[in-house]
Amino acid sequence: MKKSIGKILLSLTVCLLIGNASGSASEPVRLFVKEVPLKILGKTVTVIAIEQADGTEGYSPEKADGFHVEVVNQLKVPTSLHWHGLILPNLMDGVSFVTQDPIAPAKSFRYDFPLKQSGTYWMHSHYGLQEQVYNSAPLIIWTPEERAKADRQVVVMLSDFSFTPPEEILKGLKSEMQTPNMKKEPSGKKNESGNSGKMSGSMGKSSPVEVIAQKWDDQKQKLARTVLKAPEAEIDVKYDALLANRRTLDDPEIISVGAGETVLLRVIAASSSQNFYVDTGTLEAEILAVDGKGIQPIKGNFFQLGVAQRLDLKVTIPKEGGAYPILAQGEGTKLLCGVVLVTKGASVPKLSRTTSLSTAALDNTQEKRLRALNPLPDRAINRTLPATLGGNMATYVWTINGAAYPNRKSLDIRTGERVGIAFTISTNMGHPMHLHGHDFQVVEIDGEKIRGALRDTLMVPPGSKMTVAFDADNAGIWPLHCHLLYHLDTGMFTVVRYDGADTKFWQPEAQAKAFAPSN
Ligand SMILES: [Cu+2]
Secondary structure (H helix, E strand, O other): OHHHHHHHHHHHHHHHHHHHHHOOOOOOEEEEEEEEEEEEOOEEEEEEEEEOOOOOEOOOOEHHHOEEEEEEEOOOOOEOEEEEOOOOOHHHOOOEOOOEOOEOOOOEEEEEEOOOOOEEEEEEEOOOOHHHHOOEEEEEEEOHHHHOOOOEEEEEEEEEEOOOOHHHHHHHHHHHHHOOOOOOOOOOOOOOOOOOOOOOOOOOOOOOEEEEEEEEEOOOOEEEEEEEEEOOOOOOOOOOEEEEOOEOOOOOOEEEOOOOOEEEEEEEEOOOOOOEEEEOOOOOEEEEEEOOEEEEEEEEOEEEEOOOOEEEEEEEOOOOOOEEEEEEEEOOOOEEEEEEEEOOOOOOOOOOOEOOOOEOOOOOOOHHHOOEOOOOOOOOOOEEEEEEEEEEOOOOEEEEOOEOOOOOOOEEEOOOOEEEEEEEEOOOOOEEEEEOOOOEEEEEEOOEEOOOOEEOEEEEOOOOOEEEEEEOOOOOEEEEEEOOHHHHHOOOEEEEEEOOOOOOOOOHHHHHHHOOOOO
8 A cells, every 4th residue: 555655756746757757748740650661772662651640761869858749550551659768757668568558559658758868869669560660760869068069060870771571581580590501691692682581691700801890990990991900790680771861872971061061960760670871981080979979079981880870970071172971881791871071062983882801799799898978886786687689490499598488587676776787699690789767887898897888788799708787776577688589589588677667568479479479
């Protein structure tokens, strides 16, 4: 009884707080989740978009106004939207079968909460495989400080494209994994990257070949591109094309810029399964933030970006002007996408969708050099949660601590603790691991203690041991999962649960039923 009165008082307080934060600007922005046509490589396909009534993609509020959205589901299937990286009240997190029921077709759902962060975030479906067909959009949170970061700001959303529907991709992954004697390259190539939506082959380490990789140039004190002999990165889904702002390099977005001005590129890896190397070419860049959170600026022109992560890159357009492609190459592929920054009168070069060399796997070259601008206060970790990332290749099942989701296992914590998550990995593929509802700090990489970046998504490369820490100050039940869509869907997902959290929407059994294969 006492507990329930406490709960009522708590929810009243939350309501009042939200009411105050929204002020008079509480009229929600309606976000329509709907099907739209998209022309790719000469064919028109149907995908999903998240748009406001006036066609604006996504939602980019002022921090001071708070977050006020009504999501209207115009799809023929259920959905729910997750606000990736935001520190928000648990029941606003948008995860079907964890923090809310799915939004049925023709229904809507209100999301209202105060904003605690600013910068580059994004939104995406947390229902089934919808992310693969672009049920996603930018979410930039503005403050006067964010606006002052450069003369001009550009959002670059990267994604991966396949003519194969996501359900078929998943089916292909499962069936190919069960076939013994898999070859490294499927025979009879169907496109430049190999067969679309299929396994690349055995998960055994391939032998070293010439690949593109990232290096730290000690002399110039910058992150740079290099070519070396190393195994090509293991990837499991091969795409037909990569997209930047929903366009291929046959017809890239051309962005007008002024000679001599500064440009902040807010790069979002909104892909389902493709990690990237971002190449600013002749433009020297500076990372100002990762995952929306400030770091001590670091220079370079070649950067790593795992699925769901973000990079804020500041570049300066040379005084003489010209055309400056900003490219992204898919990890373990020869595929490119990008946008072109162009000054007045400069001609835009014809760009190829492919390059001659594949890449090495993402590693910790970049991560171990990042330092948070506002690190967590010094404090000892009270509790360390293990997160062993594994997979059973024979069945295409991916696991955390040996278990595949849906299940009722949880990683349990208490409010007030400093919590560590110790990631270890036993697979040849890296996993971009996302914790909902919190910023965490990278505090240890391969035995070396660092005051690393604050993030919401950590790329855990093959063979590495990484520990992150966060303060348990946001009660609830929060997903911790791999952001590779097909790993997430086949089990690499768990929840971090606060003692006493309200878990009425946590329905792993219902999820298992809803997402069971149709045949
Ligand atoms: Cu994964």
